Amino acid sequence: MSRPTRRQAMGATAGTIAGLALAGSAHAAAQASGSPSRAAESGHEGHGAPEAFDEVFQGRRIQGAPGSGHMHHGGGYAVRIDGRELHIMQNADGTWISVINHYQPLATPRAVARAAVVELQGAALVPLA
Template structure:
């Protein structure tokens, strides 16, 4: 029951009757429905803002020794994409391994272009399997201080054409 300042019942007869019986008023039911609808409307927004688990259920990184090789992988976020669609930075013994994502969601590496793997970790392990005992990955993009790069540009060692 809704009581006013002078001790008198305030509100419509239905509100006074509903309050006396312990049932919610129409206004309270409408507020509850509105709050439920707001929660349902915001649920997809909240779900989309949470990072998705990556393939294989890992945390977005790995660091292990596999067949005597040190393999590391970190999922780097890319602007405009979801967390699970980031770019993997993979190294085998400190040398970079490039992974590519296929349209079906599987992965392949530059060491093995013919087989797809479910997770980046599986693709990295397969690349280690492809490497021989004494082989290492090559750096495909040498730095500016690398001698072969300097020779190619005609600035080092007296070899090459100079313009």
């Protein structure tokens, strides 16, 4: 059995370090953004749909309620920004995403709505179809 070359060993080490750095930064970002704990991810924290909300965030009215969203993606949860629907989806791990922050899973639909408002920077939400 041949031993790895120095170049192969350095490449494997660099890849491992990069992966650990990425995982660490993702964990830190999740903690800062309010990503769910393992208990919340497993669904044992609330035993049901996220609670409804209606608030003004950065001058925009955000609303969320169970039972009126896209049943095939959002689990029947609807989020609106200034009365316009924000398409959301619940991931298998219990986190939520929207079309605006698709690569930034968050703990709750409220957090997704707030992140969307920040990302929109005052622009109007345009319907998907």
